[in-house]
Amino acid sequence: MNNFRLTSFLTSNIDIDKNNLESLVSQCKTKFVKKGEYLLKEGEKCKHSFFVEHGLLRQYALDDKGKEHILQFAPENWIVTDRESVYFDQPSAYYIQALENTNTILFEESLILHLSKQDPLFLEFNNKLLHNHIRQLQRRITLLISATAEERYLDFVRLYPDLLLRVPQWQIASYLGITAESLCRVRKEIATKS
Amino acid sequence: MKTREVELVVGPREPHYVGDGFRVHNFIPSAYRLDMQRMNPVIMMDYNSKFNFPPSVRPKGVGVHPHRGFETVTIAYKGRIEHHDSSGGGGIIGEGDVQWMTAAGGVLHKEFHESEWSKKGGEFQMVQLWINLPAKDKMSKPKYQSIANDQINRFKLADDKGEIEIIAGEYQGIKGSATTFTPLHLFNAKLKEGGLATFSFPADYNTALLVIEGNVVVNAENKVPTDNFVLMANDGETFTVSADEDSIVLILSGEPIDEPIAAHGPFVMNTRAEIAQAFEDFNLGKFGFLED
Numbered sequence: 001m002n003n004f005r006l007t008s009f010l011t012s013n014i015d016i017d018k019n020n021l022e023s024l025v026s027q028c029k030t031k032f033v034k035k036g037e038y039l040l041k042e043g044e045k046c047k048h049s050f051f052v053e054h055g056l057l058r059q060y061a062l063d064d065k066g067k068e069h070i071l072q073f074a075p076e077n078w079i080v081t082d083r084e085s086v087y088f089d090q091p092s093a094y095y096i097q098a099l100e101n102t103n104t105i106l107f108e109e110s111l112i113l114h115l116s117k118q119d120p121l122f123l124e125f126n127n128k129l130l131h132n133h134i135r136q137l138q139r140r141i142t143l144l145i146s147a148t149a150e151e152r153y154l155d156f157v158r159l160y161p162d163l164l165l166r167v168p169q170w171q172i173a174s175y176l177g178i179t180a181e182s183l184c185r186v187r188k189e190i191a192t193k194s
Numbered sequence: 195m196k197t198r199e200v201e202l203v204v205g206p207r208e209p210h211y212v213g214d215g216f217r218v219h220n221f222i223p224s225a226y227r228l229d230m231q232r233m234n235p236v237i238m239m240d241y242n243s244k245f246n247f248p249p250s251v252r253p254k255g256v257g258v259h260p261h262r263g264f265e266t267v268t269i270a271y272k273g274r275i276e277h278h279d280s281s282g283g284g285g286i287i288g289e290g291d292v293q294w295m296t297a298a299g300g301v302l303h304k305e306f307h308e309s310e311w312s313k314k315g316g317e318f319q320m321v322q323l324w325i326n327l328p329a330k331d332k333m334s335k336p337k338y339q340s341i342a343n344d345q346i347n348r349f350k351l352a353d354d355k356g357e358i359e360i361i362a363g364e365y366q367g368i369k370g371s372a373t374t375f376t377p378l379h380l381f382n383a384k385l386k387e388g389g390l391a392t393f394s395f396p397a398d399y400n401t402a403l404l405v406i407e408g409n410v411v412v413n414a415e416n417k418v419p420t421d422n423f424v425l426m427a428n429d430g431e432t433f434t435v436s437a438d439e440d441s442i443v444l445i446l447s448g449e450p451i452d453e454p455i456a457a458h459g460p461f462v463m464n465t466r467a468e469i470a471q472a473f474e475d476f477n478l479g480k481f482g483f484l485e486d
Contacts, residue, residue, distance in 0.1 A: 158478035161470070164477055165259070165459055169486065184486070191479030 033098040040096040046085035048106040055102025070175040083113040213256025221286030237326035249315035256305025261297035263462040271320035274308035290343030300481040304402035355389035378448035385437035401426040401447040408441025
């Protein structure tokens with residue numbers, strides 16, 4: 001089985017036997033996207049949740065002026081999707097783009113629903129993932145409305161320890177909701193302090 | 195003295211770009227049988243074979259990035275490179291020069307085509323090596339050795355058949371210009387047509403050569419064309435390199451550092467915990483600050 005990250009992600013989170021695991025993984029498609037290519041564009045219907053085996057994705061929205069606002073980065077072992085589009089059948093407001101050559105595993109909505117009905121353990125696992133996701137979003141909202149740029153930056157490097165080396169500064173600034181100049185100043189101040 | 199045989203001849207792989215200014219073939223650690231331990235203490239070799247960069251007002255290169263746990267050695271054969279680092283250091287590496295940067299405990303640096311050179315463009319050719327440091331020196335203070343070509347000690351071959359530039363180590367009793375943390379020999383053998391040089395290193399020293407220019411023959415029987423890498427076996431000490439035409443060959447030989455290697459991106463340490471620490475220190479600004 002070559003979907004090594006996915007299988008270890010599943011077995012470390014759910015008490016699943018080998019047959020069920022193989023059956024689950026065999027029902028998922030994989031997709032390779034080159035750096036710069038898109039898995040989703042604004043206006044399209046998002047059909048999958050994307051698990052990153054290897055590489056790096058970002059999810060962003062464009063405002064009226066054409067400026068990008070990054071909602072999420074998804075390095076290895078992360079899941080990214082547009083839930084409004086997948087689960088509420090709306091055209092997407094987001095782009096999902098590869099920042100590096102990326103191998104993803106595609107989860108279809110129907111498979112998630114089917115497994116949730118069939119297997120209480122999977123339902124529990126999926127609930128846990130959702131709670132974790134909501135927890136992160138709550139934390140992100142709190143930081144965006146109340147924290148200083150430095151606090152947001154420090155939270156970012158705690159959450160994504162190696163992204164500073166993989167993502168251009170302006171994209172990190174976009175994720176943090178600050179200007180690239182502010183991010184540069186914050187990093188300089190932190191370096192001077194230490 | 196026993197002859198050291200050729201173990202493997204490796205052609206240049208598909209090039210990739212480091213930043214937008216270095217179009218490199220990686221030999222170590224990505225080529226088959228050339229992982230970090232095989233050529234230890236030389237744990238990385240990127241080779242920008244001759245490539246013509248068009249003129250560019252904005253110098254091409256690679257922006258601010260960190261290093262920890264090893265040394266970078268940049269040898270410029272064609273073109274000029276400008277570099278800056280978080281300790282305030284910087285300089286220009288011109289044709290034939292060598293820059294030996296001991297990143298050790300951590301530096302941020304950036305490397306670009308030198309701005310005047312960039313405006314004209316032209317042929318660019320260079321090698322960058324990463325030399326591992328022993329555990330006890332990995333967190334030592336960063337330092338530089340900038341070695342201009344005219345400062346490199348040389349051994350002249352008989353009958354005006356070329357010369358050996360001794361960047362580090364020792365050849366025929368002449369010491370290299372750079373100091374190293376562990377025993378390491380690094381030479382540019384500049385052989386004229388018909389020139390022959392003999393090299394001898396302890397059998398356990400990991401040894402290789404890269405043909406920068408021309409065509410050579412190793413041990414009188416193995417023809418090696420330009421841009422090819424030769425891994426020498428650890429079965430003997432002595433080998434010869436002879437030139438069919440005017441040639442330049444980079445010769446590397448080092449005593450292996452018998453320690454585990456944990457590597458991730460620009461950090462090369464001994465354990466995973468030390469790698470995690472390197473990321474944390476980098477994220478928290480402990481490598482200093484360098485403007486983009």
